[in-house]
Amino acid sequence: MDERATSVRVPLSRERVLETAVALADSEQLGSVTMRRLASELGVEAMSLYYHVANKEALLDGMMEVVFTEILDEVGAIPSPPPESDWKEALRARILTSRRVLLRHPWAPAVLEARTSLSPGAAFYFEGILAIMREGGFSYDLAHHALHALGSRALGFTQELFDPGEPGDEEASTDLMSEMAVQLPHLMGMLQEISHEADDSTLGWCDDQTEFEFGLDLLLDGLERILENP
Amino acid sequence: MDERATSVRVPLSRERVLETAVALADSEQLGSVTMRRLASELGVEAMSLYYHVANKEALLDGMMEVVFTEILDEVGAIPSPPPESDWKEALRARILTSRRVLLRHPWAPAVLEARTSLSPGAAFYFEGILAIMREGGFSYDLAHHALHALGSRALGFTQELFDPGEPGDEEASTDLMSEMAVQLPHLMGMLQEISHEADDSTLGWCDDQTEFEFGLDLLLDGLERILENP
DNA sequence: ACCTGAACACCGTTCAAGT
DNA sequence: ACCTGAACACCGTTCAAGT
Numbered sequence A, B: 001m002d003e004r005a006t007s008v009r010v011p012l013s014r015e016r017v018l019e020t021a022v023a024l025a026d027s028e029q030l031g032s033v034t035m036r037r038l039a040s041e042l043g044v045e046a047m048s049l050y051y052h053v054a055n056k057e058a059l060l061d062g063m064m065e066v067v068f069t070e071i072l073d074e075v076g077a078i079p080s081p082p083p084e085s086d087w088k089e090a091l092r093a094r095i096l097t098s099r100r101v102l103l104r105h106p107w108a109p110a111v112l113e114a115r116t117s118l119s120p121g122a123a124f125y126f127e128g129i130l131a132i133m134r135e136g137g138f139s140y141d142l143a144h145h146a147l148h149a150l151g152s153r154a155l156g157f158t159q160e161l162f163d164p165g166e167p168g169d170e171e172a173s174t175d176l177m178s179e180m181a182v183q184l185p186h187l188m189g190m191l192q193e194i195s196h197e198a199d200d201s202t203l204g205w206c207d208d209q210t211e212f213e214f215g216l217d218l219l220l221d222g223l224e225r226i227l228e229n230p
Numbered sequence C, D: 001a002c003c004t005g006a007a008c009a010c011c012g013t014t015c016a017a018g019t
Helices: A014-027 A035-041 A046-051 A056-077 A087-103 A108-114 A120-135 A140-155 A174-183 A185-200 A208-228 B014-027 B035-041 B046-051 B056-077 B087-103 B108-114 B120-135 B140-155 B174-183 B185-200 B208-228
Strands: none
Touching: A014 A035, A014 A056, A035 A046, A035 A056, A056 A087, A056 A108, A056 A120, A087 A120, A087 A140, A087 A208, A108 A140, A108 B108, A120 A140, A120 B174, A120 B185, A140 A208, A140 B185, A140 B208, A174 A185, A174 B120, A185 B120, A185 B140, A208 B140, A208 B208, B014 B035, B014 B056, B035 B046, B035 B056, B056 B087, B056 B108, B056 B120, B087 B120, B087 B140, B087 B208, B108 B140, B120 B140, B140 B208, B174 B185
């Protein structure tokens, strides 16, 4: 039950610190990862962490390296693109693989956006993306534009700007609803139509995976057009 | 010089609190907006703020409402699209206007992404976007896909995942550089080519505005194709 | 080499109290 | 009605000290 009860105390190490931090963020949330809480999870005092990690920023960087290692592992499992192969399919597969890993670490996108410098793990990931693009005939210039256009989609995520929540939820005050319908007719129209369709969809209200792939394919198709008619 | 020296103390109000908070985040950074700091900026004790604002979360929501009011003001200044007009141009103009406002409030995207519920200001903004799409012949279903595909681009921003920094900066250790060139040939190739081109570009290293418009047009053109060949 | 206790300078927030 | 002082439970981090 209690790890701290084991007779031989496992000594701390940078890896153990980072992996415990990742597990903590996974099972609770990023906010739960404080130096004190993480230390207690490891059966140790907060200050001991500073022996293995420079400060909290370094801790977050280290957590991201753990995630990138996972991504690169899974992406490496994909057979590298056969020569002259379909760059679009290769990119799609790599990106959706990265997405699958990030879905296991929902806190990672927020950390990633806060970091400004390019970490080694990220560099290797983008190296792979660029290799596929070059193989597919992209100039460095087009590849550069493509990376910006994809943005976080190149890593398999987009941030939802809002969560429409359950329709008709929270009191469902008909007054408020009808007032909204008057002031926001199109928004209400869309929400109603979408919520109706949710009935025959499998993944509920807004199927994020479907939406992600829709946007991704829109961009990939657009890049293909530019590539073919420069 | 010092507002607190004026004989008549301007009483606090929700508006004054929110506007001061926005100004503080603009001139410094979001991290500078603490209850204590904001209070001292207003010549008041931290606890006084709680009379006008429920808590820090409500303060951030209020700050976003200030920003959305600005966006809606500027967007309203654009003549609403003449009937049967070009939806693509109308969308583009609206989105680039929102972007111009957000560039004045660089902290706003981060706050927006942290919030989960749809604020009134955001609702009105998206209502306008949807109205243009519907006018242009979008079904609610396509409009819904389009909103997801655009993501934060609908509001005029994308988050840069990393800042490549000055090339050859930070010691410019040729050892490190040549090692990177071996392990990351495509990434280095792209960065070198891009940095060369920066010389005849006006906006420096990576012209964000150009990149933003490139990605935006890729998506708008893609949507147009879907609309015309359903 | 590795871990710790005490302390510092910060947070957001409460509560009872002042005018 | 509006503002405040003192206090609480948290942060990350330092530093000198223990083994």
